[in-house]
Amino acid sequence: MFRSLLRSNPRLTVLRNHITPPLVNQFIQIRTMSVPATMKAVVVEETGGPEVLKFKTSYPVPTPRAGELLVRNNISGVNYIDTYFRTGLYPAPKPEVLGREGAGIVAAVGPQTSGFQVGDRVAWLSTGGYAEYTAVPIAQTAKIPDGISDEDIMASFLSGLTVLAFAKEAYPVQKGDWVLLHAAAGGAGFLMTQILKSIGANVIGTAGGAEKCALVKSLGADVVIDYRSEEDKDWVKKVKEATGGRGVDVVYDSVGKDTWEGSLEAVKRKGTIVWFGNASGPVPPLPLAKLTPKCVKVARPSLFGYIQTREEFEYYTNELFNLLKSGQLKTKIHKIYPLEDIAQVHKDLEGRKTMGKPLLKP
Numbered sequence: 296m297f298r299s300l301l302r303s304n305p306r307l308t309v310l311r312n313h314i315t316p317p318l319v320n321q322f323i324q325i326r327t328m329s330v331p332a333t334m335k336a337v338v339v340e341e342t343g344g345p346e347v348l349k350f351k352t353s354y355p356v357p358t359p360r361a362g363e364l365l366v367r368n369n370i371s372g373v374n375y376i377d378t379y380f381r382t383g384l385y386p387a388p389k390p391e392v393l394g395r396e397g398a399g400i401v402a403a404v405g406p407q408t409s410g411f412q413v414g415d416r417v418a419w420l421s422t423g424g425y426a427e428y429t430a431v432p433i434a435q436t437a438k439i440p441d442g443i444s445d446e447d448i449m450a451s452f453l454s455g456l457t458v459l460a461f462a463k464e465a466y467p468v469q470k471g472d473w474v475l476l477h478a479a480a481g482g483a484g485f486l487m488t489q490i491l492k493s494i495g496a497n498v499i500g501t502a503g504g505a506e507k508c509a510l511v512k513s514l515g516a517d518v519v520i521d522y523r524s525e526e527d528k529d530w531v532k533k534v535k536e537a538t539g540g541r542g543v544d545v546v547y548d549s550v551g552k553d554t555w556e557g558s559l560e561a562v563k564r565k566g567t568i569v570w571f572g573n574a575s576g577p578v579p580p581l582p583l584a585k586l587t588p589k590c591v592k593v594a595r596p597s598l599f600g601y602i603q604t605r606e607e608f609e610y611y612t613n614e615l616f617n618l619l620k621s622g623q624l625k626t627k628i629h630k631i632y633p634l635e636d637i638a639q640v641h642k643d644l645e646g647r648k649t650m651g652k653p654l655l656k657p
């Protein structure tokens with residue numbers, strides 16, 4: 296705009312002839328938002344434990360390419376999936392700035408990129424959220440409606456879209472269904488319990504410890520099982536008792552290694568298991584014949600598989616925004632950690648110390 300102003304106004308010819316390109320660029324940046332050359336970021340150079348999360352104070356700010364925005368993150372979400380990329384369970388090129396989601400302000404718009412402008416408040420799904428700035432594709436970026444805080448959106452964006460998509464498409468939950476949900480007090484579980492209850496399902500939630508179980512109960516779960524307690528460690532028996540010996544219509548299992556066999560026992564004949572995470576380690580290769588006696592169906596979904604098109608992304612983001620705005624979906628933030636404490640966040644997540652969603656303040 297500054298360049299075209301110079302071009303269109305003859306009185307500014309002198310100025311135009313004497314302004315050097317770097318100075319023009321500087322003006323253009325001031326008209327938009329000044330972006331520093333370096334930023335704070337957490338970088339993983341090699342896979343490993345929480346100690347490989349390296350806090351840097353002068354990491355280069357990325358440049359948005361065509362179809363991208365540069366977002367100055369106000370708050371970022373920490374998800375269990377981040378630990379998989381850290382350990383290498385999910386391979387990704389390193390060095391890598393982890394973090395699959397953020398909320399903040401558009402600081403710059405890449406070339407040939409429309410629909411967004413500098414200053415827009417947005418939430419995005421991509422990679423690189425453990426940083427002050429992230430270059431993100433517009434395909435999975437949404438403007439945050441007025442009335443929803445950045446904190447509320449980060450406590451529910453990746454996790455909320457996941458549970459909405461999985462309750463509708465991985466298995467279409469119906470009113471009256473019996474549903475077993477593991478880790479029901481976690482970032483995704485806290486939201487899933489509410490969504491399942493709003494559909495009218497009967498929810499059996501598992502969680503580790505009295506405090507987590509009380510939280511799940513407060514959300515309206517019909518049966519809550521402390522699967523780490525001595526009393527409830529035979530949680531399959533409890534599920535069978537609750538369902539009159541029949542088993543549940545569907546299991547949502549994100550714990551994986553420690554629960555997969557029990558989940559197979561707890562599901563009813565012709566039931567469905569949605570395995571969607573590896574909090575305790577991945578489900579080992581499963582002989583298909585194990586599904587035969589009860590004619591069990593298995594899904595192994597990923598959120599990103601359900602929101603690949605802009606239409607799909609907008610469908611679920613609009614549903615989430617409406618639920619948040621109307622107050623029908625509550626969020627729970629475990630704690631907002633400063634960026635430099637990221638190793639502690641991973642330790643807390645993997646140590647099963649979090650309830651609801653941990654967030655990061657870049």
Ligand SMILES: NC(=O)c1ccc[n+]([C@@H]2O[C@H](COP(=O)([O-])OP(=O)(O)OC[C@H]3O[C@@H](n4cnc5c(N)ncnc54)[C@H](OP(=O)(O)O)[C@@H]3O)[C@@H](O)[C@H]2O)c1
Nearest residue numbers: 374375478481482483502503549572573574575597598647
């Ligand atoms: N497929 C997808 O697209 C997708 C998308 C989002 C999330 N997910 C999956 O959903 C799950 C939840 O994600 P989240 O970010 O919301 O995490 P989270 O549920 O807040 O944290 C994981 C929870 O898993 C439980 N857990 C059971 N055994 C564990 C073990 N050995 N080590 C650590 N935790 C254990 C813990 O709850 P208790 O103490 O109550 O047992 C822990 O709090 C993860 O498995 C994640 O990968 C998948």
